[in-house]
Amino acid sequence: MRLYSYFRSGAAWRVRIGLHWKGLAFETVAMDLRTGVQSAPAWRARNPQGLIPALELDDGTFLTQSLAILEWLEERHPTPAFLPPCPEQRARIRAVVLAIAADTHPLQNLGVLKRIEALAGADAARDWARSSITHGLMAVEALLSAQGPFAFGDAPTLADIFIVPQLFNARRFRVDLSALPRISAVEAAASALPAFQQAHPDVQPDAD
């Protein structure tokens, strides 16, 4: 398998956690987003969204969208699982995943911030990112189960996979984390797990 990744990409980071969690070997294909390689016609021919991550399977199947890739991983490699068996608990976990993947991360994506910067300047883009992430994570904080240390109790799930990279972005944009004690505890618990450590940006082959 080949993962098209960039060390700092939060969406690629999610997939890296998933692959390590499932114990699957993969090759990293570095996509340096700073060079604009994601907008090149050759990449858009493969992923019309001009985004990473993408996972290329050994038979050539090409998968995009981090959540779709993670759900594929769970279906093809069910153990160890990202999701518990209880349908109501799965729905709660997916709600947190989507609060981040659909309603928070897209607002602070590179392409969006570049556009805001062009329209209103760099300070406005940074303010926008900070307020979008704050708004999103405050809601996530309230959606988590009261019982930790992970997002939904004593075992990590798909929710933890989405929370950890988003918190990294929160720090990048100087979000005040003091109002997010549950999320901060999730990060501490998850960061002790090998799959999360192996997926961290600092240890990627394309890290600066």
Ligand SMILES: N[C@@H](CCC(=O)N[C@@H](CS)C(=O)NCC(=O)O)C(=O)O
């Ligand atoms: N919803 C997508 C988001 C993917 C995404 O936003 N990727 C970013 C990196 S984290 C990207 O490729 N940005 C390039 C750009 O905006 O030009 C997913 O979860 O895979």
